Amino acid sequence: MKHSFKNDYSELCHPQLLAALQKASNEQNAGYGLDKHSDSAKKLIKEKLESGDCDIHFVTGGTQANASVISHILRPYEAVLSCSTGHINVHETGAIEATGHKVYTVPGVDGKLTPKDIESALKYHQDEHMVKIGMVYISQSTEIGTVYSEAELKTLYDFCKENDLYFYIDGARLSSGLAASDVEFNRLKDLCDVMYIGGTKIGMLSGEAIVIFHNQLKPFFRYHIKNKGAMLAKGYVVGIQFEAAFENDLYFKMGQHENELARYLSDELKKLSIPLLSESPTNQIFPIFSKEQVEKLQQLYAFEIWELVEDKIAIRFVTSWSTTKEVCVELIEDIKALIQ
Amino acid sequence: MKHSFKNDYSELCHPQLLAALQKASNEQNAGYGLDKHSDSAKKLIKEKLESGDCDIHFVTGGTQANASVISHILRPYEAVLSCSTGHINVHETGAIEATGHKVYTVPGVDGKLTPKDIESALKYHQDEHMVKIGMVYISQSTEIGTVYSEAELKTLYDFCKENDLYFYIDGARLSSGLAASDVEFNRLKDLCDVMYIGGTKIGMLSGEAIVIFHNQLKPFFRYHIKNKGAMLAKGYVVGIQFEAAFENDLYFKMGQHENELARYLSDELKKLSIPLLSESPTNQIFPIFSKEQVEKLQQLYAFEIWELVEDKIAIRFVTSWSTTKEVCVELIEDIKALIQ
Amino acid sequence: MKHSFKNDYSELCHPQLLAALQKASNEQNAGYGLDKHSDSAKKLIKEKLESGDCDIHFVTGGTQANASVISHILRPYEAVLSCSTGHINVHETGAIEATGHKVYTVPGVDGKLTPKDIESALKYHQDEHMVKIGMVYISQSTEIGTVYSEAELKTLYDFCKENDLYFYIDGARLSSGLAASDVEFNRLKDLCDVMYIGGTKIGMLSGEAIVIFHNQLKPFFRYHIKNKGAMLAKGYVVGIQFEAAFENDLYFKMGQHENELARYLSDELKKLSIPLLSESPTNQIFPIFSKEQVEKLQQLYAFEIWELVEDKIAIRFVTSWSTTKEVCVELIEDIKALIQ
Amino acid sequence: MKHSFKNDYSELCHPQLLAALQKASNEQNAGYGLDKHSDSAKKLIKEKLESGDCDIHFVTGGTQANASVISHILRPYEAVLSCSTGHINVHETGAIEATGHKVYTVPGVDGKLTPKDIESALKYHQDEHMVKIGMVYISQSTEIGTVYSEAELKTLYDFCKENDLYFYIDGARLSSGLAASDVEFNRLKDLCDVMYIGGTKIGMLSGEAIVIFHNQLKPFFRYHIKNKGAMLAKGYVVGIQFEAAFENDLYFKMGQHENELARYLSDELKKLSIPLLSESPTNQIFPIFSKEQVEKLQQLYAFEIWELVEDKIAIRFVTSWSTTKEVCVELIEDIKALIQ
Structure with a gap:
């Protein structure tokens, strides 16, 4: 073939990232993401985001990131709203439900949600005999390759804020999604409450960076990812890769x-x-x-x-x-x- | 310092493993552990185990391995029995309980369980008003550095079989545990139902190999690890490392x-x-x-x-x-x- | 008004059931459903079912019955298939998902499933990246008042058996459903694996009888309902009501x-x-x-x-x-x- | 015998409660606890508690009450602290763990906890590699028949408040516990954050009243009990019994x-x-x-x-x-x- x-x-790792790993191979680093490379990677990401006070956590794998974030946000009786094509609905073998939460879906258009979709979901769920919609999940780019414009994200996020919903962006393919849309990386802090910056699908051995903008979601997230089996002993392996990817805009290129x-x-x-x-x-x-x-x-x-x-x-x-x-x-x- | x-x-990766990764960096490999390196690694491990029909699955992280295995084995009302010093009891931030199961503990001696411990636990749990002990968890080496001898493992395993309990060995530090005890690697197939071979703590970037010996535990385990967020898109990253570690007995050395x-x-x-x-x-x-x-x-x-x-x-x-x-x-x- | x-x-209790409770008010009865009234009620139900070897368990509330049965049947990565109008999908505030399982829905016709619906669901779920459909849930009568004929149930059940799916009937309104269809009560043992006979909506203070026909689902169910908070200390309260309801065909009338x-x-x-x-x-x-x-x-x-x-x-x-x-x-x- | x-x-129901049910048997009442009897019962209980603004919810069964309250209070990575003799630890078949939470136990004295027990538990759990103690569970009277004095409860509650822990009293046998101690019913509002008033073990067919004093625990609890299968369609059955039990101090007598x-x-x-x-x-x-x-x-x-x-x-x-x-x-x- x-x-x-x-x-x-399908391909292991971008040469620059592998070189960075090679370079660190004689070091001793602190465990569990509390090392200098993870710190440096977080600093670089924050600079690019122009957001000094977000919290960043490294995990490996999109399903892990999604399950960790969603189960951290929701109360037991709450559901996450997703497009029916959403990765969490289709391709995670019930990992979100395994944390106890319904994935409530609407059809959407071209793999994308609109405020109307959210509104109809909220109207449908009226009382305690049905789940409470607690957050909205989207992907940028989407599972079928489409992208949200900045205006679309802004409208969705504003709608969520007016309706007490958390808004989460699955960025498994964020690099491609940003490059294809008018959304600047440094605008994301005003366009969602939490997101993850995907690494596995863009040249890392594996690794995703969960970025928490909303203050109420920050406390105790390290406990939460440990509880979900998502805290890496060698967190610096992901830290080193993100450090290298964000040093020279490699991530975006x-x-x-x-x-x-x-x-x-x-x-x-x-x-x-x-x-x-x-x-x-x-x-x-x-x-x-x-x-x-x-x-x-x-x-x-x-x-x-x-x-x-x-x-x-x-x-x-x-x-x-x-x-x-x-x-x-x-x-x-x-x-x-x-x-x- | x-x-x-x-x-x-604290140290990234054994040079031979890093070299193996480097060597594979121009390849395209199938995702989710269905690649040639993972196949080859499994073959090598099975040869060393002298067990042709065990099932092997690669994940990253001990907590992930433990939570995946334990929640796969147990029915909702069942508990896992552990020494009170057991990693799953102390240092996993409730990850086992997060899958719905009690970790029932006994004091043990020197970080180790005896059949008497299991017997007393079984006697204590008599009816449906208490959890049912469904499996026994031990670590080799233990959390405090001690090891089980082959005779001790055999006695525990026999006891488990007589009492319809699954027996699971956490091998986060299996390499060190084997080197310090009289337990040969190829005896493990007759000494437990399932175990994991730890990689993260013995020179891998990360990676653990779950080995399922018991036929009843084999079906659908790939569904289960996906459900638990433990299936890696780039499964070959772990496969390559285990392949290199088992090619020349590096793992044991x-x-x-x-x-x-x-x-x-x-x-x-x-x-x-x-x-x-x-x-x-x-x-x-x-x-x-x-x-x-x-x-x-x-x-x-x-x-x-x-x-x-x-x-x-x-x-x-x-x-x-x-x-x-x-x-x-x-x-x-x-x-x-x-x-x- | x-x-x-x-x-x-809206109405408390049928007079004959209340009289039966009154009559037992000076007795002492064993706890947790192990009393003579529960035994007698089970015997009467089994006679009517013409099924000597089914297992019967009394709980209170349909959501409790559904969550208990479904989480008992399914493995962690499995989903229950339901009509989108199904009670478990719409009106149980995520109680099924709270036990870790996706409710996968298809539109159905008139609130009813067909083998074609199940077939399309099975075709759609092909590998370990998606949930495995483990069972099928229907209601008789349905949430919108329609009923399945005996032939329809038989076709569904046969299809499930050919495809290794458990088949479960929610009988919250079974009395009305039977009276409106050609399904005889004593045929149900050959038309499903497990069902519940609803009491709350047909004149009991509260109470539902879970009937397990399939041998593989019988063991340890008492552990399971205790684990799910569904085991009543005064199980005889439900037993007495079912005893009275089945003594003289009151349940069907x-x-x-x-x-x-x-x-x-x-x-x-x-x-x-x-x-x-x-x-x-x-x-x-x-x-x-x-x-x-x-x-x-x-x-x-x-x-x-x-x-x-x-x-x-x-x-x-x-x-x-x-x-x-x-x-x-x-x-x-x-x-x-x-x-x- | x-x-x-x-x-x-072992005995069905106190005659006065049964009479109250009988009296209501010709009424139509609103479902799900939103009926006049439940309202009246809540009013009576609040008067006795001298607490106008607590929230009261009726469920059936202590395990159900405990699992509902504890899983409502805790975040996923949090544990409940209990005496090792505590009902939630021993006799609920893992129902608390089934909601995802560790029951962390200390030996206690005479079935009772002291601030020292809590303090040692807090000291032991220092970082995100261990569960976070989120609440303290006690029973009044305890599982072995002992009682806490008002001073003891006050000391425990104060200690919890100083340490950001919720304090919960399991009142399965509250009537007996109050009668045997110097704790007045109207003092309880200042001695805990949430409790349940047990009915099943004190003459009701079944029924427990969860009382939430702490404002932060009040919102959406009706969603939560529905999610946990604990919301009764005929909530008024429990409401009527509590109304009758609190009309004339019968509960205390x-x-x-x-x-x-x-x-x-x-x-x-x-x-x-x-x-x-x-x-x-x-x-x-x-x-x-x-x-x-x-x-x-x-x-x-x-x-x-x-x-x-x-x-x-x-x-x-x-x-x-x-x-x-x-x-x-x-x-x-x-x-x-x-x-x-």
Whole structure:
């Protein structure tokens, strides 16, 4: 097989991050994230966020981050509101429910929530015989590659504040999401209560940085992540990677790189009159091929089968921090050969 | 400060493991532990275990491993039996209880359980108004550095089998525990139902290998670790490390190394007539100093304050895979100077 | 206000049940459901079920019964499949999720599931990144007053057995559901794995009888209900009521009575050309009135506002074991006056 | 068998409470505790408490009350501190842990906690690697029949307030506990943050009244008990009983009655030189007999075997609201015959 476009976590680690780890390999560091690299990484992130007083915690894995944050925010009888396509609803094997909470879903549009969705959910839940909606969960970029604009996030966040809801952004693909939208990193502090900055899907061995902006959510979060099995003995392993990723804007450049290659692919596919399931500005694109074409393509490349579209099949190509222009050009050439 | 003897997870990663990661850095690997390195690592571990049909799963972190295994084994009304010094009882911030289960404790002796302890627990729990003891948890080596002999493990395991209890070994420090006891690695398949082989505390960036011997515990464990937030997208990061650690018996040599240096320290301390809190054959030793001596030592070295012993203080020195003979010799010299 | 048609739990207790309690008031009975009345009640229920070897447990409250049964059946990573209108999904304030399990919903038809619904749910959940569907939940009668026929139940149950799913019937309104369908009580043992016979909504002070047919679900259920806070010290209070309710078929007669009065109401409403939201053969009917009519009716009677139907309002009338023909006649007279 | 002294929930219901139920049997009442009887009962209890602004909620069963209150108070990483003899630790089949929380225990003295116990627990739990003690649980009277004085409760409560701990009193046997101590009912509002007034063990069919004094614990508790399966559809069944029990001080008189008979028994036993395991001023007493005497007594009376005391056996006699002087006199006569 020539290459896998299956996901953005097939490749180990960005060379600069691996170099940073290598460099620290003769050090002794304090455990549980209380080390100098984690401190330095937090400082760098805060500078980029222009938010001096947020709290930052490193964990590994998006499900872990989501389950830790959501179960920290909610009271036992409260539910989290999510788009039905939300990762917490579909692809976490009930990890949120395992902490005791309903994931209440609304259909949304293009994988995105609107204030109207939240409003209808609030109206529907009127008394103590139903769960209380306690927070809203979104992903930037979304599970289907779309992004929220700053105005959209602002509207959602304002709506949440007016309705006593916490607002949480799952940033598993935040780097790509920022690069594809008008949302500046330093605006996020005014656009949500808590978020996580995804590392695993953008060139780290693993690691996500949970950022807590809302003061009421800060106390005792270290207890909470330990209770959820999410506190790493060698927290500095994640700290070192975030330090390196935020030292030179590498974190942001990787997402730009992904999106550029994805745009190249979608542009070329359009030239070839291959339909796309959606207009995704991020690193996931969804071309539609015939069954035969898909089978031939599978002999050369790995990718996800997404869904049936009438008698055809939408597949998913994901570009990563590690994907090269060359392999994308080759893919297009192979597709050209395929469709002739 | 000259050196930290605080724990065995202060140093990043054994050079051979880091080299293995480096070597794989240009590959694309399948996600979620379904990659060739994880397969190869499992094969190597099974060969060493001489157990062809056990199931192996990689996670990161001991609390995560313990919570995943225990909540997989127990029914909602069941409890896990542990020594009161057990890690799950003391140092996991209620992570086991967070999955819904009581940790029922007995005092034990030297951090170890006996069949008598289990028997008394079973006798005490007679009907449905009390929890049902569903499994027994031990650590090898224990939280205070002691080890079970093969005969002791066999007796415990037989007792468990006669009483329909699952028997689980927490191997956070298994390498050191094996090196200090007469238990051979390939005997473990007949000495427990499930265990985990600790990596974080023996030279890995992080990573633990859960090994399931009992057939009834095998099905659907991948669902379970995903549900508990313990399934890694980049499972191969752990797979690569275990592959390297088991290729050349590195895993076992590291524990031997730790124990040798710890023995050197305890032998020298005895020569200096410095009392030890316990006879620990593993990589944790507990010398007793006066308050003044401890304070002076703290200016040169980092270590844990363990407990008060009358008007003196027991401290803990931990040797790691990375500790050198030189630093141990220097420590002894400094102690000699101190006590004159 | 003349009368409340709001629900079927507004009236304390059927006189025969209260008399049975009165009669036992000078006795001493064993605690926790291990008394002679509970034994006798179980015997009577088993005779009616023609099932000698089912296990029966008394609890109080449908949410308690549902949460106890579902969390007993499912493994941590498993979900229960329900119609989106299912009580466990809508009206239990997340009680099922509080035990750690997702309630996965499909729309269904008329509040009822079909094998196609289950099949599509199973197809959708393919691997360990999604919950595993472990059981199917239905209600007889349903939350919107409809009933399953014996053939429908048989088809569902067979489908579940072929697909290794447990099948559970919530019988909060079983008496009314049986009276309105062709399902005989003694057929239920072959139509599900576990069910509960609702008492609270059919003339008991409170009390539901969980009936476990499937052998694998029987062991340790008493531990489980104690763990869930559902074991009553004075279990005999429920036992006495079920004993009295099953001594003379009272349990079944009450449902017939409810349904007859509901049918009288719906027949009369149809004569008056008042539309009904659905064809409900049970004790809940849903007539549609104008906003003004509803307001006038509210001055005389209590009832639930169900939903908007264009510019009109569907309301819910519930008849109970205690409702009299007289009050129904009066209601119809008042409606006649109202619509003139 | 002549009589059971096994517990205080062997008899159905005090005649006055049953009469009150009978009287309400022709009414229609609002569901879920929002009825006039529950309102009236709350008003009466508040008057007796001289606390106008506490919140009162009715549930059925002590385990349900305990699990509901404790899981409402604690954050996920917090534990409840209890005496090791505490009901939540021993006899609730892990119901508290099922809500996710550790029950941390200290030995206590005579079934009672002291500030020193709490202090040592707080000292032991120093950082995020251990649970955080979030609340203190005691029982009045205790599980072994002892009582706290007002001064003792005051000291405990003050200590809790100084240390940011919630203080909760399990009043399963509050009536007996108050009658045996110097604690006045109207003082309780200044002696704890939340408590429950037990009904099941003092003459009700079932029913406990959770009283929340602390303002921060009041919001959304109705959601919480629904989430925990503890909200009764026919809440008025409990409301009616508490209304009747508090209308004429019946609630308090029943405890006095129990204690008087228990004191009669212990006085007579002392006269007969039969040793008592403890000095219990409440309705549980623990005489010590030889094995032969116990066996003979078992032919006449039912009672619990409590524990072995050297070669003898301590048994438990419980007097209830329903126990008569006659049956106690007869018991003493039978014991006299036995020991001759």
